[in-house]
Structures are given as structure tokens and as C-alpha cells.
Amino acid sequence: MKETQTPILSIENLTIRFGGLVAVNDVSFDILPSELFGLIGPNGAGKTTCFNMITGVYRPTAGEIRFQGSSIIGLRPSLIAARGIARTFQNIRLFGALSVLENVIVGGFLRRKTTLFESMTLLPSAIKETSQFASAAMALLEMFDLADLADTRSADLPYGKQRRLEIARAMATSPRLLLLDEPAAGMNPQESEELMRDIKRLRDEFGQTILLIEHDMKVVMGVCEKIVVLDYGAEIAQGPPEKIRNDPKVIEAYLGEPV
Amino acid sequence: MLATLSFEGLAQQFIYGIQLGAIYALIALGYTMVYGVLKLINFAHGDVYMVGAYLAYYTCSVWLAGVAVEPHLMLVIMLLVSMCGCALLGLLIERIAYRPLRSAPRISVLITAIGVSLFIEYAGKLFFQTSPQPSIKESVNVFKDQIHLGRLEIAQSALIVLITTVVLMCLLWYFVTRTAMGRAMRAVSHDFNTAALMGISVDKVITITFLIGSALAGAGGMMQATSVGTPLSTFYGLMPGVKAFVAAVLGGIGNIPGAVTGAMIMAMAETAVKAFGYSNYTDAVAFIILIGILLLRPGGLFGAVTEKV
Amino acid sequence: MPLEAAALTHQRFSSGKFWLVRIVSIALLVGIACLFQFAAVPHMGIYDKRLLISAMTFASLAVSLNLINGVTGQFSMGHAGFYMIGAYTGAKLTTTFYDRHLMPDYAWLLAVICGGAVMSAFAGFIVGLPSLRLRGDYLAIVTLGFGEILRVVVNNQDGGDKSLFGLNLGGSYALDMPRGSRISELAYIFVFLVITIAICRNLLKTAHGLAFLSIREDETAAEATGINTTKFKVTAFVIGAALAGIAGVLMAHYNGSVTPNDYTMDVSFLLVTMVVMGGTGSITGAALAGISLKLLEESLRSVPDIPAVNLWAAVVVAILFAAVLKRGGLGRVLNAPALAVVRIVIAELTLLLIAYMVFKLWHTQMSIVFKVAASLVFLGCAAAFHARDNVRKALPTFGYLVTCVAVVLLISIPLASAFHKLPLLQKLIGDTTYKATDVRWAFFATALVITMLVRSQGLFGHHEFSWSFLGRSFGKRSETVEASA
């Protein structure tokens, strides 16, 4: 059954050069709907650059990115987000001065139907829509255990909660594909345990497709169903966790010497 | 309505352009160096230039007015006083206004810079003579005679300004590329935090940068005021400052040769506008160039754009 | 929380009730404006009217600039340019087409306002475009340049052969509007100010406002969340410019002439100062700063020269005082629990002093506008002092500030007379006096720098004015003291 499914995101021969440096070289992989896909590799392997190309921050030098069958190369990030790809950032990027609730409402903003004029004149439709966004956001916050902090300034949250809020904000755009850039970075084991559970739950309860960059091998191996390994911009391995775990090339890339 | 220009006319205008460009370059260097290390547009830089001009005026007309000094020596003294005074002022500005804001958002720093600029302009009015506005006496400028090159005329002072500028720039170039402090400066401008981690005393580098940049602006102020002999006011540096900033952006801000090139281009463009009979739009031209360059090539002519997510 | 408030409003009013409320509030606004126009204005002198007009115009300009600078985080320093475009468009239209018999004045004004708003909005669109590629200081200098280009161009449009398209805007002299075309009224500007504030406030109450705010907070993240930052940045410029343009039209039709010298860089700087001082993103902050800075500027216009000695004494004392405060010793002493009574006495005495000054002010010959403004400031001081009666625990920030100023002034008076007696100083300074205008600007500049050093978000920060906010903000000191204790 799974083999016949069309991939939600398919990446073909993706390459990007910055001047003389080839940051990502000829990477290809497919992500199927509801898959938990991992992208790993040592520092500077080009993982975040891949994310930036998928979300439209960088334009690839060569290669193709197809999302739900159509190319998304050259689209601006907001349009890609509107198509259904949401992301989090390696170094957390929250709207610091806004409250936790407001952060998530911004995520829901994509679904707006009212015009700016309605908002400027505060017509009932605008009020209604805003309150709908607010209640949808509250629901999401509850799911991520942040409901009691709804009124806190997001910059005042502790680190782990900021990470969760960022995921909640990304989820608020109701994405078809969620990109998580090192969600467990800087978390203690207990926190990353919780995070793993949340990520799994997203997949199991909502059928959320997730592409994830992670350093913490425990997290990656624990949650991902399929993994791509990058090293110096090139793809060195691809497959289920068990296969990756025993791949000599991966071990070499991580440990720096052949086993 | 284009004024008809002969070849001599054009060559003559070209010379005026270079002279103006030399002054812009001196100011632009300060902008570009400070931006390089601090990523801060030091709005007060034009006002430092103004103070340089005033110091030159006070040196020759007030402090040394009664002393019989050989005229050439007087010019050297004026230059040194302006440079030292401005270096000191730059140091003070950095110490009082910018250092406490090292980690503040950039907009706050920008506003602070505007505040400092306004402060120098208006507080300067309390100390400097503004009414009637002073101007440097003609007798101070011993290089006012002309050199005739065919039908072209070059004022000796223009030549002196150019030579001094080139010498100062060569010194700067040597300093930045050949000395340890210069290397540290480049390191800081490349990556502030890493440089700090590598054991470079960032504060010291910034201090030196402000020192040199301000001294150059002071030299520019002294030379412009002496050769043109214009009445001084505390707003004397406003427009040159803005134009020099545009020059720095044009050449790619943070880039020293770029600043010089940018200054020359700016001055040429301005002179060309005047030469073609549209002198009433001169001040607009600087900004039109700026907007054009920022839209087409935000990094400037020699700069590169890098953006990290 | 504004959003919760919005949600609550939604629950409270069904749409039928909503329209009722909306109509009533508009009627109330028009009613107040009419009352104002027909009951108060006839008793006002032209100077009182001028003060109100200037203050309200600058308040609305500051609020509209706040939408660009504070809310969307795009640093624009060319707001005088938009103001100018509106003024000139309106003035030119009226000069060319105005005919008393064609249509009633208010209809004509409305038409001209539309013209001015469209032209300014268009300029805002053009200026907004660079903001797509530029950030922070680059954008600042480009917008500054835009204002200057505009001034130079208008300056040269005198219908001569050096003007573009042979346009005649009166050149550097003025575009002198025909007599009888001064059709703008105080009430119009009042209504316009309310509308400007309402538009910005409405925006911030809805999700649209959050989109603007998110761009200020983090552009990359906003874009990744699906917000077309380009569109919103340009929109902010367009709305802000259109509002500034309307202010320009109204001011031009109140003055009867427009001249490029009234729209120089200084005006843009002043507006930026207002937004920054008031608090980036705070509507009330911008409006209050606009009103108070404009009135302050006006009230200090003809102040006699300040003796240099007095100024220097004050500066020396202030620096020493600040140095002592910075060491922390005095601050701790001032806030020691044991000194609660002393603090209360000092605070109340300062308050009494201010009250006395306001009382004296009411008995001098001065515009009623200044008197009212001063009284309001007094009320603000009183409220701040008594906010959450924290004087007992620690001096509130504001009280701290006022007390510091009072102490500095008190010490500097004897010092000034001592200075007078020093022979060296006598020789250096002598009887020099300083121009009040220069001193005022120098103080403005210092205040700007200090504001940035101490409170980089401006006085109100990102908050709106509310009494509870006032208490929280001024009483903040006590919380930190409690926390450290």
C-alpha cells in the first residue's frame, strides 16, 4: 500500500552553491504522507540549507523540489507556507514582544478571510474572525501544554517552552508538511523525551507529515521512520533507522574514522 | 536644457569633481570603518567633520592669531589640531553614547546616533561662534594660486588637498593591512563575536577605529574649510556627512577602497549635474544615486550580500 | 490583552447590537466635534486654536508614523515628505479648482482630502518598495533621502524653465492659496485625529495588526508563518503616508499657504523623536508625545536667554548626581525601608511644589491650552506618585525622576552663585548667555540618548496607556526591590 502512495514532497538532485562552496550537492529524497522523516548529518553538512531551500529562503542552483506534485522553486517563503509547509528554526525565532497566544494567532493568520479594510474599521466580521483565531490558538496551546501561559510575553518563556511554542505556531498554519529544525537542541533528556512524545502524537493523531533535523541520535532513531544522512552537502545514506545505524559511511562521518 | 560643454570644460569639471571627491572620501572612510566593526551608522560623523573645520578656524584665527607662524607651518598645525581634536571627540562619542548600547537593538543605536548628532549641532552652537558666522581668512590659504595646464586651471590648494588625502589614505591602507591592530580590526569587522573569543580586545579595536575615522573626518573638515573658506555653522557637516554616507554605501559599506571609489563617483555625479546646468537639483542627486544603488545592488558596488537564517 | 478584549467584545455584541454601538459612537464623535466647534471654538483666540491645531496635527502625524516605525518596525525618517505631498496636492487642487459656488466647503475639503490621501498613499507605495530589500538603518537613510528629494523638487517648481513639466508650486516662496479657501476647521482636525487613532487601534485589535507586529518582531519568521511581509510592509507605508497626507491637506487649508521650508528634515526628526519617546508601537504613547512635545516646543519658543553659569552648574550637579546614583549607594539609601516617611514627605512636597507651579500658571497671562496641558501633567504626576501607594516601599520610578530633577535644581542654584564668584570661571564664562532654542534642542537630544540608554522601547514601551499600566510601570521599581530583598 505504502509503495504506491505519491510522495508529498519529492526532492530531486538538489544543489546549491555559494560562490565556490557547494553547500548541498545532488541530494534526492521523497517524503510520503504521514511519514516521520529525519535529516541528519554532522555540523555544516547542509541540513539547514536544505530547509532553507524547501521553504524558499534560498533558491537552489540546480535540482527540483516538488510539493504535492508541483514545483515550489522560486516561490517566496510566505507562498510556500500558504501551500502547506511550515517550519521551525534552529535558533528559535518567536515574536518576542507578543504574547504566547498572539504568536499562535499569527500562525492562523493564513486562513483569514477578512480584508484589511474590515480590520481597520473593526467590522463585526473582523472581530468574529479574530476571536475564532484566538479560540483555535487556545486549542493548540492546550495541546502543547502552554494554555496557562497564554498571556505571557513569549520572550519570557523558558527555553524548552519556547521550542514548543514555535512548533505550536507552525502547527497553527495547518501545514501538510512540518519542518522541524533541531527541535530538541538545548533540551534536557526529560524535555526531549516529552518532545518526542509530542512529535509522535502529532503524527499519530493528525497524520502529520514531519521532516526533522536533529543532532540527538536518540531522538532521531526513536521517532523517525526514514532517515537521510548528509555529509559535506552530499547524501551518504538513506533508509530506515536500523539500516542507518549500521551504515559504515554514517559511522565514519560521525566519528571521523572508518570502523 | 543642457549646457554646451567644451572638452576643456569637461576636463576642468573633472578636476573639480576629484577635489570634492577627496573630501568626501575622507569622511566616507570614517563611516565605512565604523560600520565595518560596529554595524552602526555613526550619524554624528558629519558633525565631527564640522568640529574639525571649526578647530581649524579657531587655531588660525583665535588661538594663534597673535603668533607669527610661518604660513605653511600654520597649515600643518591646523591639520594636526583638527585631527587630534576630532579623534578625541570621536573617542568621547563612542565611550559615552555607543559603548553602553553594544548589545541593544540596532534601531536604538541608530536613534542614539541621531541624538548625538543633534546634540553636537545644537550644543555646538553654545560654544562655537555662529553669528556672525566665521570663515577662515584667505591669507591662511597660501596655496590659492593657480597652476596652468594648457587652458585648464588647477588651484594649488586642490592639489594639496588631493595629495594630503592620498597620503592619509595610504597610511590607513598600510595600517589596516600590515599591522597587527589592522588585522584585528579586519577580524572584528568580519565576525564580531568570534574575534572577541579569539582574544582580540574588541573594545580597543573599536576605540582605535573611532579614533582614526574621526581624525580623517577632522582632516577633511580642515582642508575643505581652508581651501573653500566658507562661513562655518554647526550644520556645516550635515549635508557632506549624508553625502559621504551615500558614498560609503555606494562602494559597499565596510569596504575601504569601495568608500574611496564611491566618494569619487558621488562627487563626479554631483559635479556633472552642476556642469550640465541642473545645479538646482544637486542635493537630490546624492539621494537618487543612493536609492538607485540600494535597489539594484544593496551591497554596494564592492560589497556582497549575505543573509543567514 | 487586546485580543481577549476583542473576543469579549464579540461575545458581548451580536452584530445587530454592534451596529447600534458603532452608530452611537460615531454620532457621539460628531456630536462632540460639533459641540467643540460651535460652543468652544468661538470663544477661543486664534493662538489657542493654533496650539490645538498644531498639537493635534502632530499627534496624528506621530500616530501614523508609529504605524510604520513602531508597529511594523520599518524605520522611516521621511514622514515630512508624505505630509508635504498631502499639503501640496491639496493646496494645488484648491488653488486651481476651488470655487465657493461649485460645492459646499466641507464637500470640497473632503474631495481634496481624497486627492491628497491618494497622492501620499502613492508616494508611500513608492517609498515602501525599497523596504522590501532594505532593513533598519539603510531604510532610514533612504526614506530620509526621499523627503529631501521631494523638498528639492518642490523647491524648484516655480513654473520656470528649470521646473519639471512646467509645474508651478510657487517654488521656495510659497504656494499661496486664494483668499477664502481657508476652509479647514479645528473640528475637522479633531475628527481626523480620532479617526487616525481609531484606525491604528482597530488594526491592533485584530489579527491583521498582529501580522504587522510580527514583521517588527521577526521578519523571517513572519514570512515563514505565511505572512507576505512585502505586502504588509508596503501596506503600512501606504496607510501611514495616506494619513500623513490628510494631515497635510487639513493643515494647508488651515494655513492658507504652503512652503517647502516647513517640511524639512527637522520635521521628520521631530516626528521620529515623538514616536521613539512615546514608545515604539504604542498609539497613546505616540499621540501623547506628539501633543506634549509640540506644546513644549511652542511654550519654549520665546524663552529668554539662559545664563551660561546657571546651565553649567545644573549640568555639573546632574553629572555628579548621576554618577552617585550609578554607584548604587544613594539609590539604595533613597529606597531603604526605614526612610519611608522621608520619601513620602519628599514625594508629597514635590507634588505640592508642582501643584503650586500649576496654580501660579493659571494666574499668568498664558494660553488656556498651556494651562490645561500643565494641569493634566500635574494630574499625571499625582497619579504616578500614588500608584499602588508604593512610596512606602520604594520611590516610584517617576517620582524618583522628578525628585532627582528637583534635587539637581536645588543644589545647582547655590552652586551657580558660587561659580559666579570664581575668578577663573568668571574669566571663562563671564556673562555669557545661551540661546534657549539651542539649549532646548541640546536637551531634547540628550533626552533622546538617555531614553535609549535607559529604556530603549520609549516611555510607554510597547504598551498602551491605561491607569493600571501607569501604576505597573511607575511602580515597577518596588517590584524589583521586593524581588531582590
Place this chain on the structure above:
Amino acid sequence: MKMTRITSLWISAVFGLMILGCGCGGGSKDGSSNEGTGGGTALKGRELPTEPGNSAEGDTIKIGMIASLNGEQQPWGVDSQKGGQLAVDEFNAAGGVNGKKVELIVEDTNSKPEQSKTATEKLVGEDKVLAVVGEVSSGNTLPAAKVCQEVGVPIVAVGATRIDVTQQGGAVFRACFTDDFQGAAMAKFAYEDLKLRNVAMLTDKKLPYSTGLSDVFRKAFESMGGKIVDEEFYESGNIDFKPQLSNIKSKNPDGLFCSGYFTEVGPIARQKEAVGLNVPMFGGDGWDSTQLLSSGGSGIIGGYFANHYHNSEKRPEVQEFVKNFQAKYGAPPATAMGALAYDATKIVLEALKRVKEYNSKELLTEIANTKGFHGVSGTFDIGPDGNAQKPILVLQVQKNGFVPVKQIPFFVFQK
């Protein structure tokens, strides 16, 4: 949806441009008769104000004065304040009028039109002055004149030489000559006395005064048969004029007319030498400051300019004024604005002696009736157009100061 909004924005912008386009088309149609003035305010006759203005109560009569005590025009503004105060002090020392003393209330305009308007409104609305004296520059006088005309308080401008200022209405007068006369007189002087035929002009585009003066000069000079070979521009505050001067040089003029203020004329003179343009310079009363000598260097020597009077004139009014000014302020007036403000204030004070009731309306009529006024800047009448009809004194710049060379009697220049 998004597209439509942007499109509609464009459409409305184009529409707006069209409106403006129509506007300038229409404007140039009816504006052709009065080029250089703003829009359609060409007044044929001077309307008298309908409002009654203020009236004096008690023993003091308040006269207001607006002056640029700060900003770009500070040198002139400060002098005008001193001159006005001197006139009032002398008047009060001589016993005032009818047992009443005059109080001069001075408001600063910061050299800005907007603040000039505010200052005038304060004087008229708050201080209830009977008349206003002031502003040295045309640009700052216009808004003040508008206010005064509206409320019916007479205003006597000090140095506003631009023609359209008094066309605001019957309440506006001035103590100085107009650019109309000044420009024509200098054209006449250049053509007849200096025998110049090909003249180049340098105009300060930022100054209404300079553009107005250049306009008249051009017309007058061309009507006499002279030729304007080139007109170049700058803005006050500029410091580099060599490109413009070099352009002028290539046209081989035999004279250079600089209509700007001395602050720029000085450097222009200096750079004129550097460029190798060796022709006489001449200009208007904006040159009048001894600072010209230090900023102009040797280039300015031999230049001519029109002025209202000169400190060294032998007329008793001048001698007495300079003596009293020196006694009160420790130095002779640095610019002609001291004397002009003195005259302007005196016109008001003389009129005060003639009125029966102390109110603005009467005062206005009496100011309009000023005939044979013996001022420092000459003996003159106030004409029906509100302008002072008085001669011009042409001064030459010499090494040690300005020397009067010719007096040109008042005449009316028809364009």
C-alpha cells in the same frame, strides 16, 4: 483579491496624477500673468480687512514684533530686534504719546514660516497688539501677513522685498523697497553705469528673495537690451560653486549678478577667483554684512550691491541712529536690518501719534497715510500698494568696507 487591490491603487494613483496634471495646466493658464508668484492671488486693488483688529486698554500700547532670533536668518533677525527696541525706547523716552507708553513684544520665528505664523497669532490673539512689525525675509513674512490681513491688524514688514508680500491685502506694508525696484535699479546700474551687456546670474533656489530678485533683474536687464548669458543655481548651505562658476566662465560674461545672501556670496567670490572668472560681481541687499569682506577675500573687492542706506552716510537721521545704536548695544548695526526695523517701528509709532483712538483700524489708516517720513533709510512715502517709495543706495565693496557710489531715485518698473 490581492491583485485587485494593488491594481486599484495604481489606478487611483494615475487618477491623482491626472488631477494634478490638469491642475498645473490650469494653473499656468491663469498664472501666466503673474509668473513667479504662487498661483492665482494676483490682486488688482488692495482689499481692506473686514475685521476690526485689536484696541489698546490702559496706559500701555502694545506693538508686536516677529524676528528670526534663531535659525538661518539669525544675523538679520537679531539686528532687527535691536533696531525695533531702540525706536520704542526713544519714543518712550520722549514721553510716549498722550501719556501712554509703548511696549514692544518680540516673538522669535526661528527662521521658519510655520513658526512665524504661530508667533504672529500669539501676538495678535494673545497679546492683543495694535500692530506687528516684522520679519526680515519674504518667506517668513507671507504667513504673518496672511494672519494680520485676516484679523485686521496692520503689519509693517522690515526686509521682505518680494513683490507679492504686500499684495496680501490692505493691512500689509513694508519699510523696505521691493525686488521690483531693486532688481530694476541694479539692472539699470549694470547697464548704464557699469556698461555691462552680457551678464550671468547665480540664484539661490532655496531663497524666495533670491529667486524673486533674479526674475526681476532678468526682465529689466533684457528690456534694456542687455543679455543674460547664463543662469546657474545653488541652495543656501552649499559650499562648492566651482562647477557653476566654470560653466559661467565658458559663456564669457562681462558681469556676474548674485542675488543670494552674503553667506554664500563670500565663498562664491573666492571661488570665482580660483576658477579664473575675472568679472565684476554685483547683487542685492542680501550682501549687506561686513562678514562679506572676510569670507569673500580679494574676490569680492570691487563688487557692487544695492542697499537701503549706509552707516557712513552724512544725513542726520543716519548719524543719530548709528550713534544711539552704538551707545545702546556697543557696536554699530551689522546689517541694514537694524535701520530698517527702526524705520518700520517708527512708521508705526509716528502713525500712533496721529490716531485719535488707539485701535488697529485707525492705526492701519494712519500707516497707509504716511507721507514724507524721515527715516534712517531715506525720506519716503508709503504708496497705495503699501510699499515704501524710496531711493536705492549702491555700495561698492572695498578693502576697508563698503563705500556708497550712487543713489538711484525711486521709479516704477513696468514689466
